[in-house]
Amino acid sequence: MAAVKIDGTAVAADVRSAVAAAVSTLPGQPCLAVVLVGEDPASEVYVRNKVKMTQAAGMVSIHHRLPADATQGEVESLIERLNADPDVDGILLQLPLPKGLDADAAIEKIDPDKDVDGLTEVSAGRLSLGKPGLRPCTPVGSVILAKRALGEDLSGKHVVVIGRSILVGKPAALLFLAENCTVTIAHSRTANLAEVCRGADILVPAVGRPEMVRGDWVKPGAAVIDVGINRVPAPEKGEGKTKLVGDAHYESCAEVAGFITPVPGGVGPMTIACLLRNTVLAACARRGWAVPAGL
Numbered sequence: 001m002a003a004v005k006i007d008g009t010a011v012a013a014d015v016r017s018a019v020a021a022a023v024s025t026l027p028g029q030p031c032l033a034v035v036l037v038g039e040d041p042a043s044e045v046y047v048r049n050k051v052k053m054t055q056a057a058g059m060v061s062i063h064h065r066l067p068a069d070a071t072q073g074e075v076e077s078l079i080e081r082l083n084a085d086p087d088v089d090g091i092l093l094q095l096p097l098p099k100g101l102d103a104d105a106a107i108e109k110i111d112p113d114k115d116v117d118g119l120t121e122v123s124a125g126r127l128s129l130g131k132p133g134l135r136p137c138t139p140v141g142s143v144i145l146a147k148r149a150l151g152e153d154l155s156g157k158h159v160v161v162i163g164r165s166i167l168v169g170k171p172a173a174l175l176f177l178a179e180n181c182t183v184t185i186a187h188s189r190t191a192n193l194a195e196v197c198r199g200a201d202i203l204v205p206a207v208g209r210p211e212m213v214r215g216d217w218v219k220p221g222a223a224v225i226d227v228g229i230n231r232v233p234a235p236e237k238g239e240g241k242t243k244l245v246g247d248a249h250y251e252s253c254a255e256v257a258g259f260i261t262p263v264p265g266g267v268g269p270m271t272i273a274c275l276l277r278n279t280v281l282a283a284c285a286r287r288g289w290a291v292p293a294g295l
């Protein structure tokens, strides 16, 4: 039987609606500042969408652009200005940064209470200690989609996350652990990777290797939450054309899985929706507002 497709675009729209409804009940407007350095075309699109969706949710959007030859000092002093600005609730530094800039050092300058990407060491520490804090957006989106597939209670499910990146793999593993799942982090040195994956009730490929996970890696009925977004050549669409594929080979995995997220239209759209949610949570925590119900 073919897997049920989990429509991340629709779930993300639900999350954005819940954010907009929550914002309309707040005593003020949360504000998100997005910093884009350079002219990476994909980043331009993501930032444009972030600005548009922030405004559509009733929040204030500030967009700062720096040239590709901006210095580390210029990036960090902009972040420090945004830290000091009482009107700014969330700061997002769009990644990747142009070559020559140190993204980790720049991220570390972000006030953890405004770290709506959940990427600072303080945010990572809060997550690993199970303390309240802002959580990385894509991993949060992955957990929400897993719950849409399998129900709110994920306790006891065996989750295999493939990949150990700071942006996705490690925080996703910790978030599933917080849901009382049994979590395995697999990676490039994992022995018998296919066999490890076949043990998963929830399989989360997050390695950036196009269509690496095949149907025979999937336990019948499992949920595949595909975090990979890879642009690959698509000669079938014409010369020089490309398409997006996940880290899972959709057709073969869908034959075996119970649920699967597509690419595009799966985890990707959840990233911005969860960013908007984090901005509201950051604003409530900083300004002493109660978190509206439904968030």
Ligand SMILES: Nc1nc2c(c(=O)[nH]1)N[C@@H](CN(C=O)c1ccc(C(=O)N[C@@H](CCC(=O)O)C(=O)O)cc1)CN2
Pocket (backbone or CB within 6 Å): 046, 092, 093, 094, 095, 096, 117, 137, 138, 229, 244, 263, 264, 265, 266, 267, 268, 269, 270, 271, 272
């Ligand atoms: N500071 C950050 N930088 C980056 C992050 C991040 O979470 N924080 N993630 C990615 C880019 N990203 C948001 O910034 C992002 C990626 C993908 C999508 C998305 O909706 N993808 C669509 C396909 C879009 C397309 O056609 O190209 C999908 O999967 O359906 C949204 C946001 C790296 N940088």
